Amino acid sequence: MTAFRALTGHEKIKKSLTGAIVSNRVSHAYLFYGPPGVGKxxxxxxxxxxxxxxxxxxxxxxxxxxxxxxxxxxxPDLHLIRPDGASIKIRQLRELCDGAVFTSFSEGRQVFLVEQADRMTTEAANSFLKTLEEPMTGVVFILITDELTGIPPTVLSRCLCYRFNNLSRADVTKVIMQEAGSAELAHTMAVLSGGSPGRALALLGGSAGRDRALEMALSLAVNSRSAMPVPPEEISGREGAQEFVNYLTVLFRDVMVVQQTGLGELLINIDRQDDIAVLAGAYDRREVLDILLTAEETARRLAGNVNQRLALDSLLLKIAGF
Ligand SMILES: [Zn+2]
Known part of the structure; x- marks a missing residue:
């Protein structure tokens, strides 16, 4: 449970919301929307x-x-509503709306925080709309969603909407610094996350995947053409394969950066500079470009309906120099 001053980024939004409280101009309903994992x-x-x-x-x-x-x-006046199973059901909203009729325990405000508000069933949304049409004094709704298109326009029109954007790399690094344990790893995951601290934390949890891709690339580079490459056993399902290809793409993007600029500070995998240097020495520039083009093609094929193993094999063969 945090406070605004401990929340990284989103400065304009924090200022606006703080200002509304101080000047006592708080609306009845707010909608926070934007990409997942950015702090809504x-x-x-x-x-x-x-x-x-x-x-x-x-x-x-x-x-x-x-x-x-x-x-x-x-x-007692802070109520959380989140999907019960796949959706937010009318029963939950009825309980919520009945609750909104009661005066608050502290005779102050009552706040209802609705997570994944796009998951409201039509009946639930209609019932919710009635509550918004006859707002009770002191009742504030905060709706949160990654999917703005899932919110009925009638509900949308009654909310004060705030768009949350991706954070800067520096801000993501700051948020995940403690979990990452090192500035280099925090930087790497911040870049890979594309501005989402939530995604960066998930990547940190799965940084074994990145290390697996790196080990694979190193072993193929060192033992090139000695044996047919086999994808790591841990890769499972389409998502796993896509993630593996994504990590390999980012690695060889770094190899290309080192070959072309020699500048370690431009690397995404800045915490693995030595390994990237080994790879940069094992391939010439044309080979790296070839690998990147094959990786792009592999990602495209994986997104379609192809045999995953076949798609991965062609990329690994390219990296192995066959
Ligand atoms: Zn206080």
């Missing part, structure tokens, strides 16, 4: 806590009773 839910939670804080400073003060309750996740 965290921001929604920070906003909810700021709304409930009795300090009035526009952000959770962390010293009042309200803040200590919301921090522990036991604030």
């Amino acid at each position: 839910r965290t921001a929604g939670m920070a906003f909810a806590r700021a709304l409930l804080c009795s300090g009035g400073g526009g952000d959770a003060c962390e010293v009042c009773d309200e803040c200590s309750r919301s921090k522990q996740g036991v604030h």
Whole structure:
């Protein structure tokens, strides 16, 4: 349970929401949308806590009773709604809407945070709309979604919408620094994540996949043409194969950068500079370009309906120099 000041990035949004609280111009319904993993839910939670804080400073003060309750996740006026199974059902919304009629425990606000709001069934959305048409004093809804197109226009038109964008590499690095343990690994995952701290954390959890691709490339480069390459056993399913090809693409992109510029600081896999240098010495520029083109073709074939093993084999053969 965070506060706005501990949330990295999204400066304009934080300023706008804080300003609304301080100037007492809070709307009844907000919609936070944008790509996954960029901090919409965290921001929604920070906003909810700021709304409930009795300090009035526009952000959770962390010293009042309200803040200590919301921090522990036991604030009676902070309600979380998330899909029950595949969707948010009318039953859940009815409970929510009935709840919204009651006065708050602290005679202040009541905040409803709706996660994956695009998963509302039509009936649920209609029922929700009724609540939005007759808003109760002090009731604030915060809807969160990755899929703006899944929100009915009638609901959309009654919400104040905030678009959350991808974060800068520097901001993602900052967010995942503690989990990464080293600045180099944090940088690498920040670049690979494309600006999503959530994706960067998932990549960190799966950084074994990157290391597997690197080991494979190194062994093929060193033992080239000595044996038919075999994809690592751990790769399973289409997604696993796509991820493996993605890692190989990024690796050889780095090899090309080293060959063309000699600059280690431009690498995505900046934490594995020595290994990239080994690969850069094992291939000439034309071969690296060939590998990258084959990787691109492999990714395209994997996205289509092809035999995964065949698609991977052609890439590994290219890397092995056959
Ligand atoms: Zn407080």
